[in-house]
Amino acid sequence: MEGTDYEQWLARAQSLAENIQMGNDDAVNRIIDEISRARESMLFQELGKLTREFHEALNGFRLDARITHLAQENIPDAKQRLNYVIVMTEQAANRTLTAVEEVMPVCEKLGAQSKDLHERWEKFTHRHMTAAAFRDLSKDVGSFLESAPTDAEKIRTNLSDVLMAQDYQDITGQILQRVIRLVNEMEEHLVRLVTGSGLRTREVAPPATPQAAVATAAASDTVAVHGPHIPGSAPEEEVVHSQDDVDALLSSLGF
Amino acid sequence: MKILIVDDFATMRRIIKNLLRDLGYSNITEADDGNSALPLLQTGNFDFLVTDWNMPGMPGIELLKAVRAMPKTAKLPVLMVTAESKREQIVAAAQAGVNGYIVKPFTAVTLKEKIDKIFERIQG
Structure with a gap:
């Protein structure tokens, strides 16, 4: 007073x-x-x-046009990107699970067959086996040896599929890095807005350094050009959709 | 054959490394961007370079240009494996002298095809 x-x-x-x-x-x-x-x-x-x-x-x-742009363009874009991350990680998880589920029984079958043949083989080496039982054993060994390479190949193929399914980490990682950059930029703009508008500023974090702002601007410039394509995020004619498109483009350039 | 894989994501380097091993190539070195790849290329006798495009530090396209500019590596076969799928980028890579271009996500078959093609052309 x-x-x-x-x-x-x-x-x-x-x-x-x-x-x-x-x-x-x-x-x-x-x-x-x-x-x-x-x-x-x-x-x-x-x-x-x-x-x-x-x-x-x-x-x-x-007045802060960048904020308007962030709200109208970048945030919906970021949401679209994050949804794409969900889709990709889900696909990778399903692909991995399918590959594993398929070969689990193959491994179990190989294990059970080997165990059974081993037990009978032991009987044979200890001369506890009739001629008829030996003929059966010999037949089963033959069919086991015949199917084992196919089973091994199936396991190898699925393991390779599990390996390839991990490529989601690279692409989703790139997308997430860009969304983090966007969130940082948004934060800086909001802090600047609050500081500049005469509202109580004491509780607000200090504005980022000019260097950081420049770095963010430079980063968002590169963002515009680089990174994985998100379906629906860029004019479709500017983007190739498959390895075949890449090959066609390169061969049109004389490759 | 001595191969250098350049990608900022360790998971992707491991995937490519495993695929190459599957194709019979086991002499593999890794780098996480162009800046760490260049000194390796200058000193080591690499026969093949597989690189990503979008990497912090030096991106793949700059690495490709630098490789073409160094007499020692000017003729080194370079395969780009990248999520960059804009036409202008593929054209830029072609102009910078890339030998093959694979867009992520890719398959083991595609990788094998492109590598075979690159070496066929070099030997032929």
């Missing part, structure tokens, strides 16, 4: 006390009215200040 305000309040309070003691009802009511009016006008002043700050902040928001 300012000095003059304080004196006014004190004068009012003293006059109120005197009038109450004298039993001057009209004067008491008048002074109470004055006090509440003064209180209201203070509230209105505060409210007016807040409204002006809010209005300026909104104007600043409209």
